Amino acid sequence: MTTEKKSWRKSRAELQRIVLPADTNVLIDLYGGRLVEWIDNLAAIVAVKHANGRAVTGSIDSLFFLSPIRMGDVVRMEGRVTYVTRSTMEIEVNVFTDDPQTDETRFTTTAYLTYVAIDQNGKPREIPGLLLENDEDRQMFKEGEARSKLRKENLKRVREEHRNID
Ligand SMILES: CC(C)(COP(=O)(O)OP(=O)(O)OC[C@H]1O[C@@H](n2cnc3c(N)ncnc32)[C@H](O)[C@@H]1OP(=O)(O)O)[C@@H](O)C(=O)NCCC(=O)NCCS
Incomplete structure (x- = not known):
């Protein structure tokens, strides 16, 4: 079990893709499910x-x-941890397109994902806390905490509505 806090800077990641014909919908835009x-x-x-x-x-x-996002666009996605609890991580992902001809960058998509760390038995396990190094980190964490509270209320409601999955 590790309890030493980690900076989000240690786990930040970026992913880039070029939109190919197989990634598009009937409008020849990037298919939402693929993104x-x-x-x-x-x-x-x-x-x-x-x-x-x-x-x-x-x-x-x-x-x-x-x-x-159009066919042929270069899609750039940036992800970082914004908030953690004992076993969960809130990850913010922002998506941009970079036009290689004009160097223009467009902000296209944003999302928050919650991941749960699991052990070999698929049970939640403890993860490192989040090291907050400056005011921006502290602000992000505070906002994440508020979203997490809402999320937990929603999860509780969904579980109550579908008791058969407990
Ligand atoms: C996520 C999973 C491991 C949680 O296991 P669990 O025993 O129900 O977990 P618990 O109820 O003890 O919750 C542990 C923590 O995870 C959070 N959590 C559990 N399920 C969650 C969900 N679906 N979304 C967001 N947070 C969740 C809880 O709020 C709790 O947070 P806390 O540590 O801040 O209190 C389990 O529900 C699972 O395996 N789900 C399927 C995941 C999957 O298949 N993902 C791929 C997508 S197809």
Whole structure:
């Protein structure tokens, strides 16, 4: 069991993809489901780095597609831990497109993913705390704490509505 706090800077990650025909929808924009797959993949990298091992996606929320991404665009995704509890990590992912011809960058998508670190039996396990190194880190953590409270209320409600999964 490790209790030493870790900075989000140790686990931050970036993923880049070029949008190919197989990634597009009928409008020849990037298919939303494909982008969610990439976002989840990036967040998984951040989570296993912070947790030093296995972690699973618990939830995805505040997922907003703000502007379309076109075939041929270069998509850049940045992920970082913003908040942690005993066994969970909130990971913020922001998505941009970079136009190689104009050097223009567009902010397209944002999401929060919660990962739960698990042991060999699939049970939640303790992870390192988050080292807060400056005011921005502390602010992010505070905001994460507020989102986590709402998320837990939602999880409780969903579990109560579907008791058969407990
Ligand atoms: C996530 C999972 C390991 C949690 O196991 P559990 O025994 O139900 O966990 P607990 O109820 O003891 O909760 C442990 C912590 O995780 C949080 N948590 C549990 N399920 C969660 C979920 N779905 N989303 C967000 N947070 C979750 C709890 O709030 C709790 O947080 P805390 O440490 O801050 O108090 C289990 O529900 C699971 O395996 N789910 C499927 C995950 C999966 O398959 N993901 C891939 C997506 S297809």
